[in-house]
Amino acid sequence: MYRVWTFLTNYSLLLIIGAVIALVWANIDAEGYHHFVEFVIWDHAPIGHYHHGHRTLTLHYLVNDVLMALFFAIAAKEVWEAVILKNGSLRGKKAATPLFATAGGMFGPIAVYLGLAALLGSDTYNAVANGWAIPTATDIAFSYLVGRLVFGAGHPAVRFLLLLAIADDAVGLIILAVFYPSGELAPVWLLFSFGAALLVYVLFNWLPRTLDRGNQARPNSTWVRKKLHFLPYLVGGCASWYGFMMSGLHPALGLLPIVPTIPHADRAFGIFSGAEAYLTDLLNQIEHALKHPVEVILFFFGLLNAGVEFSSIGDATWLVLAGLLVGKPVGILIFGWVAAVPLRLGIPQGMRIVDLVVIGCVAAIGFTVSLFVASVAFDAGPVQDAAKMGALFSFAAALVSFAAGKVFKVEKQSV
Incomplete structure (x- = not known):
């Protein structure tokens, strides 16, 4: 049973289970589901949504704004170590091409999302424009799992993908803070x-x-x-x-200033590294202690945010999907190629330029962060629901990744 739990939590499958329950519930009993989501825990509370001169703590606020702060703290911990520590994965020349590719993985989806929205007319553009950041996200855990299945655990593309995903998270945190105040x-x-x-x-x-x-x-x-x-x-x-x-x-980012203050290891071993289990610094101990609680939090995050009626599918759904499934691979390929060839920064030994397309498909799994951004980019209503559906459908990128791996003849490499 422990091994099953470990597998479920390591790859955030609890989040999927919560999302599936939410989808079924919302499509069977929409009124009951939304009543559950907005359940009032404490009216006239010191924290919560502010309206009519006082704050109200709802179940949705507790999960999205309070408990998800722990999720973003763990993401920030990985970014902090990757940047500040000796052998950090985002330090030095080795990180240059992945960082360029990350930029492509941001600008590509934004260009596709806003470009297609503009083609649909000014009314559609004005309604969906604020969701431009939704397709820029990459879900680290799910992308890592799919990347290992497509490339094999020992392929250099898996490490490249992780560097890209970590950098993507760093930029995503900045975007949330700057462009989506609460x-x-x-x-x-x-x-x-x-x-x-x-x-x-x-x-x-x-x-x-x-x-x-x-x-x-x-x-x-x-x-x-x-x-x-x-x-x-x-x-x-x-x-x-x-x-x-x-x-x-957004208060979900509220623990970010604290992460760098906690005593940490002298060097980084990388995200999902087994070696980190043996580190005794306080920062890693806190992360390990939070791992399973955060996965349970992600279950409730999926349960409280993924409940969208299928009738809500609309323009924002297809724009988010296009941004992820088209913008991500194209942006990562173009920017990665520019870094590797004209700028002569190179790519890891054992990787091909065409592997960047497959990496882009894997990175198109937005899910967790895309769902979160959709919930803050739009007010509750049809556009938010449509955008959330696009974030949920981004799991289709996993199937696209396997197909791309076959088309481009990826040779799986074991450890």
């Missing part, structure tokens, strides 16, 4: 968030290490680690999250 902006509250992060870092990370300088026993750092463990970062995280909520930025 309310009227009050930037002064960000000082509260970053002040909390700075205070936690100075008092519980920098200061103990400074006091221990020259003392191999490290008594101060050891005391903080054993006696306080993650508690200071939990308190700082709550303060940072509250600051984001009050600032108008």
Whole structure:
């Protein structure tokens, strides 16, 4: 049973199960489903949706705005390590071509989405334009799973895909913060968030290490680690999250300032690396402790966000799908080729330029983040539902990936 649970959680299949239940429920009893989603946990609460002069904490808000902060914190942890640590996957020349390809994986979908929307007329364009970021997303876990099945676990294209997905997540977090605020902006509250992060870092990370300088026993750092463990970062995280909520930025990003303050390993082994299971730094310990709870959160995220009636399929559905299934592969191929050939940055040994097309198809699985962006890009209604359906249908990219692998004669490589 444990191995089944591990497989389900490692590849986010709990999220799929939640989404399937939501789809069935919404199409059998739409009114009952929406009543469940908007169930009021606490009216006149200190946190929640703000309307009519007070805040209301609903089940939807609890999952999307509070608990999903843990999901984005784990994504931010991988990005942070990839950028800051020795051997980080987004450092140096080895990351140059994947970063170019990531840019193509962003601009390609945006161009296809907005270009097709413009062709459909001004009314359609105005209705769907704010969803331009939906098809830019790449679901790391599902893309990793499909990539391994298409290329084989030992193929260099799998590592290339992971670099691209990590960079995609980094840009996605910036897009969410900048272009999709949750309310009227009050930037002064960000000082509260970053002040909390700075205070936690100075008092519980920098200061103990400074006091221990020259003392191999490290008594101060050891005391903080054993006696306080993650508690200071939990308190700082709550303060940072509250600051984001009050600032108008999406509170699901509220833990991002805290992630860099947590003591971390000296070097990165890469996302999904088995070696990380043996790291004892606090950042990795927190990530491992959160892994299964976050997967359960993703189940509820799927349950509360994927409940769309099939009658909701509309222009936004096809625009999101076109952005992902056409824009992603084309953008990744063009930008990856420019980096590898004219700019002479090269590609990993054992990879072919044509493999970029297959990588682009795999990266077109938007699902989790696409679903999240759709929920914040549009108000509840037909356009949001249609866009969500496009995010759900992006699983078709898995089938397209297998077909592309056959067409371009990908030779699977084992570890």
